[in-house]
Amino acid sequence: MLQIKNISNSPVTEDESIIYEIRSLFPDFDKRLQDLIAGMSGCSPFLYGLVKKEINWIKNALTSTINPEAEIISEVLQSSDVTKSLRIAKGRIALWTALQDLSGNWQLEDVSKCLSDFADFSVKVALKTAIESIIAERKFSKLKNYNDAEQIGIFILAMGKLGARELNYSSDIDLVCFFDDEKVAEKDFFETRKAAIAVIKGVTKILSETTEHGYVFRTDLRLRPDPSVNPVCIGFEAAEKYYEALGRTWERAAYIKARYCAGSKTLAVKFLAALYPFVWRKYLDFAAIEDAHSIRIRYQRKIELKTISSILGHDVKLGLGGIRDIEFFTQTRQLIVGGRDPDLQVPETLVALVKLAEKGWVSTDTSKRLAEHYRFLRKVEHLLQMVNDAQTHTLPQTDDGFLRLANFLMLDRTVFKEKIINALKSVHDLTESFFNPEEGSIPKTVFPEGKTYRQDLISRWPSYPALRTARAEALFLKIQPIILEKLSNAVDADRALISFDKFLSLLPAGVQLFSLFNTNRQLIDLFIDIISSSDALSEYLSGNVQVLDAVIGGSFWSQWPGEKSLSQDLANTIAREQDYESQLNASRRWGKEWHFRIGVHLLRGVITPKMATGQYGELALATLKELWCLVNKQFAKKYGPSPGRGAVLIGLGSLGRKRLHSKSDLDLILIYDAAGVEASSGEKSIDSRTYYARLTKSMVAAIGAPMTEISLFQVDMRLRPSGNQGPVATSWEAFKHYQISEAWVWEHLALVNATIIAGPIGLQNDVSEFCESLKTLRPDEKVMSGLSIMRKRLYASQSMNENWSLKLGQGKLQDIELVSQMGIILTNERVSGVHSGLNALFKLKKICAEDLKYLINTYDMLTDVQILSKLLSNENILDSELGANGEELLLQHTDTQSLPLFFEKIREMTTKSAKIISNILPNPKEVYDER
Numbered sequence: 001m002l003q004i005k006n007i008s009n010s011p012v013t014e015d016e017s018i019i020y021e022i023r024s025l026f027p028d029f030d031k032r033l034q035d036l037i038a039g040m041s042g043c044s045p046f047l048y049g050l051v052k053k054e055i056n057w058i059k060n061a062l063t064s065t066i067n068p069e070a071e072i073i074s075e076v077l078q079s080s081d082v083t084k085s086l087r088i089a090k091g092r093i094a095l096w097t098a099l100q101d102l103s104g105n106w107q108l109e110d111v112s113k114c115l116s117d118f119a120d121f122s123v124k125v126a127l128k129t130a131i132e133s134i135i136a137e138r139k140f141s142k143l144k145n146y147n148d149a150e151q152i153g154i155f156i157l158a159m160g161k162l163g164a165r166e167l168n169y170s171s172d173i174d175l176v177c178f179f180d181d182e183k184v185a186e187k188d189f190f191e192t193r194k195a196a197i198a199v200i201k202g203v204t205k206i207l208s209e210t211t212e213h214g215y216v217f218r219t220d221l222r223l224r225p226d227p228s229v230n231p232v233c234i235g236f237e238a239a240e241k242y243y244e245a246l247g248r249t250w251e252r253a254a255y256i257k258a259r260y261c262a263g264s265k266t267l268a269v270k271f272l273a274a275l276y277p278f279v280w281r282k283y284l285d286f287a288a289i290e291d292a293h294s295i296r297i298r299y300q301r302k303i304e305l306k307t308i309s310s311i312l313g314h315d316v317k318l319g320l321g322g323i324r325d326i327e328f329f330t331q332t333r334q335l336i337v338g339g340r341d342p343d344l345q346v347p348e349t350l351v352a353l354v355k356l357a358e359k360g361w362v363s364t365d366t367s368k369r370l371a372e373h374y375r376f377l378r379k380v381e382h383l384l385q386m387v388n389d390a391q392t393h394t395l396p397q398t399d400d401g402f403l404r405l406a407n408f409l410m411l412d413r414t415v416f417k418e419k420i421i422n423a424l425k426s427v428h429d430l431t432e433s434f435f436n437p438e439e440g441s442i443p444k445t446v447f448p449e450g451k452t453y454r455q456d457l458i459s460r461w462p463s464y465p466a467l468r469t470a471r472a473e474a475l476f477l478k479i480q481p482i483i484l485e486k487l488s489n490a491v492d493a494d495r496a497l498i499s500f501d502k503f504l505s506l507l508p509a510g511v512q513l514f515s516l517f518n519t520n521r522q523l524i525d526l527f528i529d530i531i532s533s534s535d536a537l538s539e540y541l542s543g544n545v546q547v548l549d550a551v552i553g554g555s556f557w558s559q560w561p562g563e564k565s566l567s568q569d570l571a572n573t574i575a576r577e578q579d580y581e582s583q584l585n586a587s588r589r590w591g592k593e594w595h596f597r598i599g600v601h602l603l604r605g606v607i608t609p610k611m612a613t614g615q616y617g618e619l620a621l622a623t624l625k626e627l628w629c630l631v632n633k634q635f636a637k638k639y640g641p642s643p644g645r646g647a648v649l650i651g652l653g654s655l656g657r658k659r660l661h662s663k664s665d666l667d668l669i670l671i672y673d674a675a676g677v678e679a680s681s682g683e684k685s686i687d688s689r690t691y692y693a694r695l696t697k698s699m700v701a702a703i704g705a706p707m708t709e710i711s712l713f714q715v716d717m718r719l720r721p722s723g724n725q726g727p728v729a730t731s732w733e734a735f736k737h738y739q740i741s742e743a744w745v746w747e748h749l750a751l752v753n754a755t756i757i758a759g760p761i762g763l764q765n766d767v768s769e770f771c772e773s774l775k776t777l778r779p780d781e782k783v784m785s786g787l788s789i790m791r792k793r794l795y796a797s798q799s800m801n802e803n804w805s806l807k808l809g810q811g812k813l814q815d816i817e818l819v820s821q822m823g824i825i826l827t828n829e830r831v832s833g834v835h836s837g838l839n840a841l842f843k844l845k846k847i848c849a850e851d852l853k854y855l856i857n858t859y860d861m862l863t864d865v866q867i868l869s870k871l872l873s874n875e876n877i878l879d880s881e882l883g884a885n886g887e888e889l890l891l892q893h894t895d896t897q898s899l900p901l902f903f904e905k906i907r908e909m910t911t912k913s914a915k916i917i918s919n920i921l922p923n924p925k926e927v928y929d930e931r
Contacts, residue, residue: 004062007032008104012407013042025055033062040102043408046389050095057092068096069114073121082129083206086122087213093118094169098386102408108375109350111382116165119173122207122216123156124262130202134195153180154196154233155263155271156203159223163257164347168378170385170392172220173207176258180267181235196233204232218391223254236271243278253331255279256338257347273578280339282589283512283546308424311417316377316384317393321424321431323381326374329431333361340549342576349374366430373423380420383408395420434519457501466510475514482521486528496532503531506542513545520552530603533886534872536662537599543710546589547596556597557606560615566594566622574626580634584702587627588709594619595712599662599871609864609893612871617658620666620713621757624649624703628758631699639691640682644675647692647729648759648767649699652719656753657833659863661870666703666713669720670696673732673763692729700728719750732763739774745786748774749821753832775825785922787822791815792924806866806906811914813866816859819917834859841920851916858909864893865906 010032013019022038029037037058041048051058061068072089079085097114100106106114131152160174161167179196181189200221207216221232225242243251255275260268308320317323330352338344341359346352350371357367383405384392396402399413406416467473483500490496507513517524527548531538541547550556561569573590577583598619602612628649632642653667654660674688686694696717704711721730721738730738739748751771756764778786795810807813820837827840838855841847847855872886887899896902 004033004036004099004103004105006103006105007036009102009410010036011039011043011102012410013039015042018042018048022051025052026059028059029062036099036103039407040098043404044098044387046387047095047098050091054092054095058095061092061096062099069093069117072096072118076121076125082125083209083211084213086125086206086216087211090118090122090216091214094389097169101382108378109348112161112166112168112378115167115169115171116162119162119167119217120158120261123158123173123175123203126203126206126216127154127156127199127262129206130199133202134199150264150266152196152199153183153236153264153267154178154199155265155268156200156261157258157268157272158261159254159258160220161257162261163259164349166348166378168385168391169382170389172218172391174220174223175261176224177203177221177233178236178239178267178271179233180264181237193231193233193235197231200233223251225251236267240271240274243275247278249335252279252335253328256331256334256345259347276578279335280345281335282339282586283549308421308428311395311420311424313397314395314420314424315393316380316395316420316424319424321426321428322393323374323377325427325431326370326377329370329434330356332434337361337552369426370430373427376419376423377427379409380405457497461501461504464505464507466504466507466513469511472510472514475518476510479514479517479521479524482524483517483528486524487532490528490532496528499531499535499538500528503538503542506539507545508543513548516545516548516552523548523551526551526600526604530600533603533889534599536871536873537596537603540596540599544592544596547593550593550597551600557601560607560611560618563618563622566618567625570622570626571629574630580630583630584627585709587623587630588712591619591623591712592709595662602867602871603889609867610860612867613659613661613863616660616662616664617655620655620660620664621651621658621755623712624651624666624668624757627702628699631695631702635695635698636682638682638684639686639694640680642672642695643677643680643688643691645673645732645763646760647672647695648763649757650767651755651757652750652753653716656755658755661867663870664713665716667716667719668700669717670699670729671732671735671763671767672729673766689727689729689731692731693727696729719747721747732766735767736770739770740777744790745778745783746790746818748777748783748825749787749818752821752824752837755832772830775828780826781922783822783825784920787818788921788924791818791917791921806862806869809910811858811910811912811917813859813862815917816855816862816913819920846920847916854909855913855916858913861894861909862906865890868893 018041019035019038022041023034026034026037037051041051061071064071072092076082076085076089093114097106097111100114101111131154155178157163157176157178158173159176161171162173162175167173177196177200179192181193204219204221208219209215221227224230224232224234225239226246230238255272256279258272258275260272308314314320315322327349330349333356334344334346334352337359344352344355344359344361346355353362353367353371353374356362357364380395381393384390384394386408387404396405402417403413406413409416411419461467461476462473467476487493487496487500517527527541530541570587570590573586574583577586595616598607598612598615601607602609607615636642648671650656650669650671651667652669654664655666655668670692672688672692674692677688679685679687680691700715700717704714717728718724720726720728721735721743739751751774754771756768791810794808794814805812809815816838817834819841820834823837823840823844823846824831826844826846829836829840831837831840835856838847838852838859842849842852868890872889891897891899891902894902894905896905
């Protein structure tokens with residue numbers, strides 16, 4: 001037979017009369033096919049009735065070369081009586097699916113897809129028919145000029161099992177129906193809504209009403225917003241406002257499976273896009289676990305729960321270890337992480353389990369076992385419904401009932417029951433700990449035994465903003481004993497508790513963080529490590545707890561990806577957002593997570609300070625490159641593309657050297673070349689000078705302006721020609737003139753390490769070559785004397801408060817950087833970086849090998865200390881209380897035994913370095929012109 005190629009299973013029946021009847025009805029079929037039809041007829045009264053009703057159709061379907069599914073659809077489309085033809089078609093689809101399923105020729109996905117595709121088709125036909133009927137009745141004057149759902153503005157979404165194309169044999173179909181209330185005039189609203197409601201009622205009647213030919217699909221419309229109040233079809237805008245203001249976790253989970261089904265596809269796509277932020281949160285949403293667990297408890301209370309060891313009458317869908325537990329486990333994981341990873345935004349349960357394993361959110365073993373159990377339990381569910389075409393999920397109460405189900409699968413009854421019990425138990429074991437992780441692990445008392453804590457601190461915790469809700473307080477009480485236990489085990493327990501108290505006092509809300517800790521308790525160790533070691537990172541964390549999402553993401557401890565990969569990752573992140581503001585906020589969230597990762601890696605010793613400063617630099621450059629593209633694209637929408645040759649963005653200072661710390665500002669300048677073009681060519685044309693000034697301000701705002709997400713970087717543009725007195729964007733010609741005729745020595749020193757971040761290649765090359773040419777603009781003596789007098793003025797203006805600055809002061813970072821830049825200019829080499837500049841001075845015999853090594857060692861140590869001090873504290877390193885962990889980290893990287901010795905070592909090294917630099921430069925008393 002052409003249409004059933006393999007028969008690997010054949011239901012068993014001992015009813016000789018049915019076997020005889022089937023063989024007489026289908027004498028031309030071979031014995032295997034006769035046994036298949038007889039077996040399924042003996043096991044299912046419903047299928048037996050269909051077989052006898054559709055004898056000729058079965059013969060044609062199984063021998064024809066035409067796909068029966070396509071033929072069934074074609075017959076409906078050609079029929080003048082849709083109500084009748086759909087019902088006949090539904091019976092034939094059920095027969096066809098059962099034959100393929102029970103023969104073993106189809107897998108679960110094939111069966112569900114066939115049923116779901118027919119449901120989709122039925123809804124489309126029913127909607128078209130209902131609209132035609134309403135228009136023909138002429139009850140609604142506003143519809144007289146409309147012909148279809150697209151014009152009327154009605155659309156239907158498939159939800160639940162239909163949305164995921166996972167229908168059962170006797171599933172209800174979950175639909176939500178909407179009309180476009182945005183384009184309707186206020187005076188026409190009520191009539192339009194009334195018409196839309198009438199259409200949807202017509203759809204449900206066509207699908208659900210039982211006639212002499214049966215029914216098509218029972219239709220459930222209760223997944224719409226507030227179904228006890230709202231009609232069966234509600235406005236697009238009203239629904240959007242409801243979800244935005246009142247949407248609950250279970251509704252978010254429901255929309256994971258939502259998809260377009262019928263009506264206006266344009267509106268459906270628009271609506272689902274509008275709901276995207278509601279369904280897919282930008283942060284890891286571990287609070288969803290608590291919500292999902294509450295939902296599970298509620299539906300489990302509605303049914304009479306039975307122990308898995310006694311499965312008579314057990315509900316394979318809602319009971320312990322049932323299908324819903326697998327679906328909730330999967331969907332809740334999707335809700336938690338799907339907003340950050342679009343690959344997980346899939347409606348199918350089995351596909352989602354595979355994706356979750358691929359991304360590391362569940363183990364491969366758990367994914368495979370749950371998928372195996374899901375397939376089996378769904379198979380059992382199919383068989384239960386197949387018997388009498390009843391929407392049931394309840395296992396039989398009798399052994400005879402189990403025998404019937406076992407016969408479907410050619411299994412021994414006892415083996416079949418054991419297989420069900422094993423599947424239910426396994427599912428329960430695999431999912432229960434996820435939804436209820438605290439069971440059996442939380443002490444009965446709030447405080448761990450044998451420990452004493454500062455009650456003056458703990459007693460005020462309930463008054464903090466993070467604990468102001470009952471839900472937050474309940475979650476915190478679950479993790480409080482663990483946190484207190486770990487705080488007491490810290491190197492400096494008292495300071496750790498004080499740090500935690502400060503963190504908690506600054507935390508604006510607690511539900512998400514406490515849920516995260518409750519579900520991922522291994523994170524508490526890292527958290528305690530951070531707050532007990534780094535005041536700066538702890539304070540940052542209190543205002544940006546979402547960065548902890550990255551730790552759970554699976555790749556947090558992976559190797560640093562490099563600037564190119566970072567740029568691509570950020571570009572992908574930006575591309576997923578719908579509007580400019582969302583894109584900017586997304587870029588900031590992305591940047592903060594990578595920034596936090598660098599700090600944690602440094603704190604944990606995964607990377608060295610030298611590696612950290614390079615990573616901070618690459619992160620900044622990747623961010624700036626992608627933001628530049630984004631800002632230019634957005635700016636061009638209003639003002640047109642860049643006039644002339646465009647503009648280049650240049651990084652100076654630490655950014656130019658690609659060596660930053662956690663709190664570095666970004667030194668930027670922008671140079672543009674209008675090339676004689678007077679104005680932009682956009683919808684709103686502006687002169688070129690104004691264009692580039694506004695573009696610069698837009699770029700600065702994109703980096704640092706206040707938004708929903710706080711800025712990662714602040715911009716400093718004082719190094720542009722004429723500093724704050726000059727225009728924010730400098731023309732190419734003005735830049736050249738200024739550098740040749742007006743620039744001070746220090747301004748040319750600053751350009752030594754300039755990095756061109758973004759812009760047209762042609763202009764990049766021109767600017768780069770020009771900056772190189774400036775190295776020979778002045779005689780060597782002029783460069784050295786200019787730096788000498790500049791150095792004198794710098795240190796004369798520095799206050800006593802800067803005595804312990806690692807950057808400012810003689811022999812410190814800035815001093816060494818300036819003299820190294822001078823070395824690069826004097827040798828006119830195409831190099832950058834402090835080490836290169838110091839080596840250039842050695843080549844010029846301005847410095848001996850011993851002094852070269854000393855300056856390099858001093859610079860490297862000061863850089864390490866600066867990186868660490870910015871991570872450990874928000875205060876001056878001399879004034880801050882570093883705590884035991886912070887001190888240990890600092891002393892370890894400077895090879896000293898105590899803080900006094902550490903400070904003494906810095907004094908000695910910077911004092912000697914200052915003398916070395918002074919010996920390189922001429923006496924400032926002998927020079928008069930800093931230019």
